[in-house]
Amino acid sequence: MAGPVHYELYIRKxxxxxxxxxQATENRQQAIEAAEEILxxxxxxxxxxxxxxxxxxxxxxNSVTVLTRGAPEAPRKRVVDQADRPNCMTPADLYTPxxxxxxxxxxxxxxxxNGVTPFELLHRPDLVERLEASGVEVQHAIQKIAIPESQATGQPVHELIRHYQRLVEQAMERVMTAGRKGTFPDLANRSLADVAHRLAGTADRAFVMGGVIAGALVxxxxxxxxxxxxxxxADRAPMEGAPRALVMVGIEQILVELLAARTGLAEILGPALDQGGSLAAVVRMVAPREIDALIAHDPRMALLMPAVDGAAARLGQRLDAGEYPILAASLARMVLRELQGPRRLRPADAPGEIDILRTLAMSLTATAGRLLTLxxxxxxxxxxxxxxxxxxFVQSYVVSCETVLCEAEQLTRLCENVTGAANKRSAARWLAACVTxxxxESEMRGAGPTAARKLQxxxxxxxxxxxxALSDHDTEQIGGAIGVVGGTIEAEAKxxxxxxxxxxxxxQKLSxxxxxxAGETAPFGPAADRAKAEAIRMFRAPEARASLSASPETLVPLKTLMRAAGLAA
Structure with missing residues (x-):
């Protein structure tokens, strides 16, 4: 139950x-008039x-604003929390994912x-020197980081820029000093396994191993x-233990960044692949065992799943063995991100987009639980x-259809392949508009196949x-419209x-x-109802009873049809 009510008038001079x-008053009108008079x-x-x-x-x-007039409030400066500080405080922070x-x-x-990844930049002295000599690249990058951070935290932008400049200088000096001192062993003279065993247990083992791996890509x-x-x-890495993990972690970090770039992924999988083909190839690379099992079950999938060969196949074997879990998760998330994005999977082929989408759905569902949840x-x-x-999309999907029946069949296929209740309803509306x-009706009643063929x-x-799998309402509406057209065709042909x-x-006539x-050779509706009524009339005819009684074996194939037509339990 509400208590006493009064009205308060506030001003800003x-x-x-x-x-x-x-002012405070119990009269609403008085408060509003006083406010307008003051203004x-x-x-x-x-x-x-x-x-x-x-x-x-x-x-x-409980306060509710009744009236606001005049100049808007000026935006307030964000109060800087004493706990706020730059996101990166030491050069080591720059190496986090x-x-x-x-x-x-x-x-x-x-x-x-330069064809490199951030991981390589942070571990190769030659790249650091090249970046430092590039002029304003570093300054622009610092500004791109400092300005949004200042707006988010309220910290002075100039202080952030100076902080990140010092941090970048320290990080660059660290890498170049390591290069001058020969901290990164050269694999031309030593094996990777030997280097990994020697680095195991040292303080900067991750940094040094990163430099070794990045240097091998020069x-x-x-x-x-x-x-x-x-x-x-990876083939030359130690077989087990911490030394192997040291090598594999460094390789995985470069792989994550290398495959995250759209251009790099396209070059690895094949530049001829479109968006849908690239995603299918990624899924096949990440889960080769599941995809091979699906292809064995349905060989038609092999026509839609691009082959993965060369280095990508070698990577797929390692992913299948459980190595590089972060990379596998990253690629799986990338596939989901692209599926949820606006880019068409097959820009010039709408029916092909449906096909590749079905293939991706089957593939990702087969991998659900290992990489992604269902x-x-x-x-x-x-x-x-x-x-x-x-x-x-619907227009491009049916543009190749020459008849309205073809459009209806294509739209029915669209209804089958979309998911989600709202999307099913939208697809059903397109199909309903077509069949109604x-x-x-004119094309189905016009010249062409025989009436029996049209009904089929x-x-x-x-x-x-x-x-x-449409809703009951949509199924009934669309099926009913098809049945009405079928009834018209049957009535005209008698x-x-x-x-x-x-x-x-x-x-034979009863069959x-x-x-x-039963809806086998005619749609449910008036045509099926008339056939059912005629079958009942024929069953009741004395000559039919006599014929069926004389040959009981002829009833056996009719019983299934009778149950389908609702004439028998």
């Missing part, structure tokens, strides 16, 4: 000044009237021009060649399905609609009457009528 209480007489630059209701339980007032990811974004153009151009070299290093996979395909029911159109086509279309009067054995009534 100048734009930067705070709100001050001017009109320019005694304040802004006024506000609030309704204050006392809560009897807590004895606190988050920091390397940020470096990859702010230095993206420079890294792409002079190797192209993502495919670099991946091949990294796989060679819920994550389902959510990704629900998000992707939203793009399949847009007007642009005058064009659909409509029956098949209706069965496909029922199998599309097919049921012709079957009943045909000079054929009664079991034909029951197939119509």
């Amino acid at each position: 100048t734009a930067p000044s705070p709100w001050t209480l001017m 009109r007489d320019k005694h304040a630059v802004a006024v506000r009237v609030t309704k204050e209701t006392l809560d009897p339980d807590t004895m606190e007032f 988050h920091a390397r990811d940020l470096l990859g974004r702010v230095l993206e153009d420079w890294l792409m021009r 002079g190797v151009r192209g993502a495919r060649g670099r991946l091949d070299r990294l796989m060679d290093l 819920e994550e996979v389902q959510n990704a395909f629900i998000e992707r399905s939203k793009s399949l029911v847009t007007a642009d 159109s005058l064009r659909f 086509i409509l029956a098949q279309l209706q069965r496909s609609v029922r199998a599309a 097919l049921t009457t012709q079957l009943a009067r045909a000079p054929a054995p009664i079991p 034909a009528l029951l197939r119509l009534a």
Whole structure:
């Protein structure tokens, strides 16, 4: 139960000044008129009237703003928390995954021009010298980092820039000093396994091993060649223990950054692949065992799953063996991210996009639990399905159809392949608009196949609609529209009457009528109902009873049809 109510009038005499209480009254109209008068007489630059209701339980007032007039409040400067400090405090902080990811974004153009990754930049003296000599690249990168951080935390931007300049200088000096002192062993004279065993237990083992691995990539151009070299290093790694982990962790960090770049991934998997093909190739590389099992079960998948060979196949074998789990998770997340993005999988081939999407759905579902959860996979395909029911996609999907029946069949296939209740409803609306159109009825009633063939086509279309997992309402609406068209075709051709009067054995005529009534050779609706009624009439005829009694074996094949038509339990 609400308690007493009163109204408070607040004013601001100048734009930067705070709100001050001017008046409190129990009369709402009086408070509003006083506020407008103060503003009109320019005694304040802004006024506000609030309704204050006392809560009897807590004895606190609940405030609701009734009126606000005048100059808006000036934005307040964020108060800097004493605990706020730069995200990176020491050169070692630049080697964390988050920091390397940020470096990859702010230095993206420079890294792409030089064909290297952030990990290599942080471990190769020659790259550090090249970056330092590039001029304003470092300064621009620092500004790209410091300005957003200043806006987020309220720290002075100039202090952040000076801090990061010192930090970058220290990090560069560390790498160049290590290069001058020969801290990074040369693999030309020593084996990788020997280096790993010697570094095990030392303080800077991760930094030194990173420099060794990055140094092994010097002079190797192209993502495919670099991946091949990294796989060679993995083959030469120690067999077990901490030394092997030391090598594999360094290789994995470079692999994550190398395959995260769109250009690098395209070069490794093949530049001829489109977006859908690239994603399918990534899934096959990450989970080769599951994909091979799917292809063995359904050989048609081999036509849609690109082959993975060379260095990518070598990497796939290691991923399948459980190595590089961070890389596997990163690639799986990338696939989900691309599925949820706006890019078309097959920009010039809408039916092909449906095919590759089905393939990806089967592949990712097969790997669910190892790389991704089933819920994550389902959510990704629900998000992707939203793009399949847009007007642009539907138009490109049916543009090759020459008949409205072809459009209906294509739209039915679309209904089968989208996921999510909302997407199913959207796809069903496209299909409903097609089968309820005058064009659909006119084309089906026009010249062409025989009436019996048309009814078979409509029956098949209706069965496909029922199998599309649409809502009951949509299934009934679309199936009913198809049934009405089928009923019109059957009525014009008088097919049921012709079957009943045909000079054929009664079991044969009953079989034909029951197939119509069961939805096998005609859609459910008026045509099936008339066939069912005619079959019942024929069963009741004395001559039919006599014929069936004389040959009981003829009833055996009819019983299944009778149950399907609802004439038997």
